[in-house]
Amino acid sequence: MTANEDQEMELEALRSIYEGDECFKEISSVSFQFRIGALEDKNAFILDLTWPEMYPETAPQISLDAFFNNRISAETKQLILSKLEEQVEANLGTAMMYTLFEWAKENQESLMENHKPVVTAVTSSSDATSATSTAKKREKKEHLTKSQKRKIISKTDNKGELPRGWNWIDVIKVASEQNGRKRR
The missing domain is CATH 3.10.110.10 (Ubiquitin Conjugating Enzyme)
Structure with missing residues (x-):
């Protein structure tokens, strides 16, 4: 063979x-x-x-x-x-x-009786500085006015989430406007 x-x-x-x-x-x-x-x-x-x-x-x-x-x-x-x-x-x-x-x-x-798992953790000074800079960025929050907050709350459901399609363009309205332009 x-x-x-x-x-x-x-x-x-x-x-x-x-x-x-x-x-x-x-x-x-x-x-x-x-x-x-x-x-x-x-x-x-x-x-x-x-x-x-x-x-x-x-x-x-x-x-x-x-x-x-x-x-x-x-x-x-x-x-x-x-x-x-x-x-x-x-x-x-x-x-x-x-x-x-x-x-x-x-x-x-x-x-595997003498096996000791190898742990690899890589940290550098740039990682540490970027972590502190992101922490500082998190501290600054955008302050909304009462009317802006009311507007956001009125758009959300009881879970605090925006409904599906809240920022969609009204397709029918846009299509009808485009048809009107073509006819002219």
């Missing part, structure tokens, strides 16, 4: 196994994503796997660069990748995607 025939068979198997599974995503016929853990799980991560031309005779490319994984430290990512590469070496020459996904699911706890 050629590498392409092996890939086609494995692709068909993956589609049937993971049909309807929200954790599995087929990016292309040679590129896949699999989420290990639930979305709410702080130890969840996404595996990106891509088949090179000679897969399964050559190892798939494994990546943890998905945006979902930004909170995982570089050390934890390296640990996960090294453990997965051990599994790849053990299964080289055979269809291994299902094996890798299931191994990662079963070993999620041990892979």
